[in-house]
Amino acid sequence: MTGVALIGCGFVADLYMRSLKTYPAIAVVGAHDRDPARLARFCAHWGLRAFDDLPTLLAALPEGGLALNLTNPASHAAVTRACLEAGHHVWSEKPMALSLAEARGLVDLARARGLTLASAPSSVLSEAAQALGRALRGGSAGAPRLIYAELDDGFLAQAPVEAWVSESGAPWPWADELATGCALEHAGYWLAWLIAHLGPVREVVTATAAVVPDKRGLSEAAPDLSVAVLRFASGPVARLTCSIVAPHDHSLRVVCDGGIIDVPRAWDNGAPVRVRRRVRIRRRLLELPFGRRVRLKGPTHPRVGRTGAASMNFALGPAEVLDAVAAGRESRLGGDFALHLTEATLAVATQGSHVLETTCAPMEPMPWAL
Numbered sequence: 001m002t003g004v005a006l007i008g009c010g011f012v013a014d015l016y017m018r019s020l021k022t023y024p025a026i027a028v029v030g031a032h033d034r035d036p037a038r039l040a041r042f043c044a045h046w047g048l049r050a051f052d053d054l055p056t057l058l059a060a061l062p063e064g065g066l067a068l069n070l071t072n073p074a075s076h077a078a079v080t081r082a083c084l085e086a087g088h089h090v091w092s093e094k095p096m097a098l099s100l101a102e103a104r105g106l107v108d109l110a111r112a113r114g115l116t117l118a119s120a121p122s123s124v125l126s127e128a129a130q131a132l133g134r135a136l137r138g139g140s141a142g143a144p145r146l147i148y149a150e151l152d153d154g155f156l157a158q159a160p161v162e163a164w165v166s167e168s169g170a171p172w173p174w175a176d177e178l179a180t181g182c183a184l185e186h187a188g189y190w191l192a193w194l195i196a197h198l199g200p201v202r203e204v205v206t207a208t209a210a211v212v213p214d215k216r217g218l219s220e221a222a223p224d225l226s227v228a229v230l231r232f233a234s235g236p237v238a239r240l241t242c243s244i245v246a247p248h249d250h251s252l253r254v255v256c257d258g259g260i261i262d263v264p265r266a267w268d269n270g271a272p273v274r275v276r277r278r279v280r281i282r283r284r285l286l287e288l289p290f291g292r293r294v295r296l297k298g299p300t301h302p303r304v305g306r307t308g309a310a311s312m313n314f315a316l317g318p319a320e321v322l323d324a325v326a327a328g329r330e331s332r333l334g335g336d337f338a339l340h341l342t343e344a345t346l347a348v349a350t351q352g353s354h355v356l357e358t359t360c361a362p363m364e365p366m367p368w369a370l
């Protein structure tokens with residue numbers, strides 16, 4: 001049985017625990033959090049061993065196990081470094097680091113020690129993401145040219161965020177989310193899918209803005225809008241919008257030579273992927289209103305029910321890392337992919353024009369998606 005250790009027992013940790021329940025072969029060694037009350041509440045809810053300090057938890061994690069870094073973004077780099085220096089593989093919540101230099105240093109450290117360092121999101125391994133990849137590889141809609149990707153989360157300044165509580169009672173960290181920014185928090189969801197299937201991003205041009213001046217009295221808040229244009233080395237261009245102002249929209253449209261590939265929901269592992277062919281009716285070109293759904297031969301991966309605002313299995317990534325370690329291969333979400341995803345995310349969150357330094361190969365499909 002393979003072991004994992006959870007570091008950080010906040011809101012997202014409950015989503016991981018509920019997801020890990022779908023993998024009986026993965027044992028949770030225990031958890032640590034810098035807040036003793038939060039640690040005690042979380043471990044009591046899930047029946048886990050609580051570790052008062054990080055070194056003791058890492059000492060209890062068996063060789064070949066995986067540390068899950070579920071801390072807040074500002075702590076990601078330091079916690080990941082501590083785990084790597086203790087000799088453990090690491091799965092990091094996104095973004096892996098808040099600067100490219102930090103991220104590169106962590107990837108280099110992992111490689112030097114023969115360890116795996118991989119980064120969220122797991123959703124790129126989902127049935128929906130893999131179905132999108134199959135549609136693109138199969139060419140059923142023709143070559144991709146333009147992508148519109150939306151990650152709008154509604155008018156957050158007026159949302160009842162104080163009432164958002166996780167399964168074990170952890171409040172949603174709205175102040176930290178606003179300070180970090182919607183682009184750093186969420187851009188990775190669509191970016192991982194696009195990089196996995198289209199390959200590396202060559203250039204990003206981003207405009208950011210704070211369009212709502214008062215964020216619940218928070219003195220320092222990141223921009224609440226990011227609009228980025230990404231040029232992929234393979235040719236396609238994408239427009240990715242992240243906001244906490246516009247009405248909720250997590251859709252993706254890939255415009256191809258012969259039609260459009262639609263995905264309605266980023267946070268749904270089972271979201272339908274449909275190909276809508278383009279037809280000519282008299283003097284007009286139209287996309288068919290009801291497309292053909294792309295289906296994969298099952299079984300694909302374990303499902304979890306709807307948890308909060310998402311229907312995602314957060315353990316897909318950690319499970320893939322553990323499988324890669326056991327097989328002696330590089331994780332699909334590790335190494336060059338994790339580093340390039342981090343750089344692209346940082347570019348989407350930062351005003352200006354960015355020529356990316358890193359690169360990666362397209363992701364190998366999951367075996368059940370071939």
